[in-house]
Amino acid sequence: MFIYSYINLIASYLLVGAIVGFLLELAIREFNFKIDNSERFIMIGLWPFMALVFVYNFLKGYFKKD
Secondary structure, three states: OHHHHHHHHHHHHHHHHHHHHHHHHHHHHOOOOOOOHHHHHHHHHOHHHHHHHHHHHHHHHHOOOO
């Protein structure tokens, strides 16, 4: 019973990580940067941190006053 809930939790975390990693990779490829497999695994594993960094830098660039 408990093992199933942990597996379900981990699978959900990795599924959301894969979706967020895919979206981040689309945004990164838009600027012609290359991503290797180790960076993909890190993006999936640390997706909350990567998403926060992306949103922070996006908002910083968007509201930058020239």
